[in-house]
Amino acid sequence: MPDAPLLTVEHLSMRFGGLVAVDDVSFAAADRAITAIIGPNGAGKTTVFNCLTGFYKPSIGCMRLDGARGSFLLERLDGFRVAQKAGVARTFQNIRLFAGMSVLENLVVAQHNRLMKASGYTVLGLFGLGTYRAEEQAAVERARYWLDRTGLTNAADDQAASLPYGAQRRLEIARAMCTEPVLLCLDEPAAGLNARESAELNELLLKIRDDEKIGILLIEHDMSVVMEISDYIVVLDYGRKIAEGVPSEIRRDANVIKAYLGEAEDEGPAARAGEARP
């Protein structure tokens, strides 16, 4: 691990009635690094994400975030406050844009809390007082910055729903980045992308890591994405952590190969795990 951990997850468990979706998972994610969580379908990856981003309250466990905005125990924050206070932004497996609104509006809505303050919680803004106008201009500039980076500048005034699929994925990342997070959680950002789009996505994520200096947590099925850009990988299977390490270690890990390819009997060149798809 290159740096001090940005996110430390300890003994995280999530039960739904009798079903144990996540069972005693501990891992750490470094700042300015891409940490991937991989695993076969139903391994509990998205449940971990939902716990981290405040959508679920974990049954047991502690999730500590030590970011630029201070230290937070995420399990104690209330739903939306994880994003508002601690600065954890996320995207969704099935894209969740504000479909009827324009691309630019999607990005400006993401800066809601900052703008709300600037408009004096709407009261001052309604009468044109306060710093709202300047702050809105700044918000548009920030949106433009991310539009440029995601190649959506020309589509800025289009309806979000009218964008092609790959562009919607990028817009969702841009929208998450507009909240100026300290930790960006991406739930299968490469799902449904073709090879070229997927390569562009890799580039974008590496740039975000290096330029914005934030931590990225990634759930991904596409091994070409995971192996190429991850700095660290955590592997889950049936809710348990079965391995963690840098990509080259994971590629050779016997448990991982078993989880992805089933019980290996005679063969199974270790390198093949790299191309395995669940």
Place this chain on the structure above:
Amino acid sequence: MIARAETRADVPASGVLASLLKRAALAAGVAFLLTVGIVGFELVSSTGELEYHTRFGSIVVTVAAVFFGYLAMGLLQAGLIWPAIIGAVVVGAVLLFVLVGSIRDPSLERFLPYESSIVDWSLLMFPVGIVLRGLWLFGKARSQAKTGRIAGSRRYSGWLAWALIGAALVLPFMPFADRRLVDIATLTLTYIMLGWGLNIVVGLAGLLDLGYVAFYAVGAYSYALLSTNYGLGFWVCLPLAGALAATFGILLGFPVLRLRGDYLAIVTLGFGEMIRIVLINWYWFTGGPNGINNVARPSFFGLDFDRNPDEGVAAFHTFFGIEYSPMQRVVFLYFLILACALVTNHFTLRIRKMPLGRAWEALREDETACRALGINPTNTKLTAFAFGAMFAGFAGSFFAARQGFISPESFVFLESAVILAIVVLGGLGSQIGIVLAAVVLIGIPEFFRELKDYRMLAFGLGMVLIMVWRPGGLLAHRDPTMLLHGRKRGRS
């Protein structure tokens, strides 16, 4: 109500006319079967016996209207615009000749198809509508040929808004503006204001509210009770009524925060009924079913509109040295509600460009994504309920001030349904659409009062026509609240 019925069948390329004639004849046959029993015979009691009169002339005209109307619409759809327009002009001219002629020459009256002059005159709507539709299609085809795309409706909505405001400002001073017309306009404006208020909740925040009339009732009773018990004036009570209604909006908001869609609609429906039933049963406070009488009328900066005002109060007509006329109060109330409605509209237009307004729209689109972005869904929903309720409260106190008498009967579920119908038919979120829908749904049925019990048919007709022609609402276009590239670049 939001069903999107696809009613237009595809017209085959060949044999258009033959198939069209066949289907028009079929439609005419259906119209004949529907009308022959109801319209064709009339039971009349004369000197203790029942007789029946026949009105076959009305049926002939109705069936012919359906036949030719169907034919014209079919021709328009098939792209044969000019035959339809010419036919409509000829029919319209004949109709106009008979209608105008019958005013001067009573002998022409026997050619009038119906027993009500308003219905006779409204027949003109059909040829005029077909001509307008034809010209619109023609213009669209030409602009499409020129630029390759359909011109947006948004360009027109700007000047349409100013034209409507201008028309509303001069309306009471028009020579044809009698008391009845101004009263209808005032009523329509009340519904426009209610529609705009509900639009905040339903159109922007996407929270389906079926009990909106409850806040209207809170506003009306706030003013009526404050003024009869404490003698407070209208202008003091107006903000109080708004604040009280907003409080009730928040009170309703809390229990329904977790509910979405149908469940939310049912709870709000129940809330609306609760308020009404409390008003009926809380006898000593609200007067129960008897309502509240003699609610004070609003004054014009302290000037009364009575012929002989109370001691020490100046009257409007004496202050300005003009003759007393009951119209003065009517016109004043008209301008009062016009101002209130415009304030509501301005508020909505402005708050849409505020972070709160954008958060409302984002909440309508996807609540989960809102939470992931750190938007507080609780506060966002509650403010939407509160602001929507506040404007209903204002409208309610205006209603109480105008009527001078209120009772729970004015705040039944049907009112909520009508307001919601205005918002949905106008096109969710569209301000001008609401105006047009309110005029169609409130103004026209009021205009048809001559038809007595049957006038609600005009309401139904308006609703059916909108759903057939504009299933997404009259103006279902949404303008973005901000543009990066400005309007000139457009969407090329």
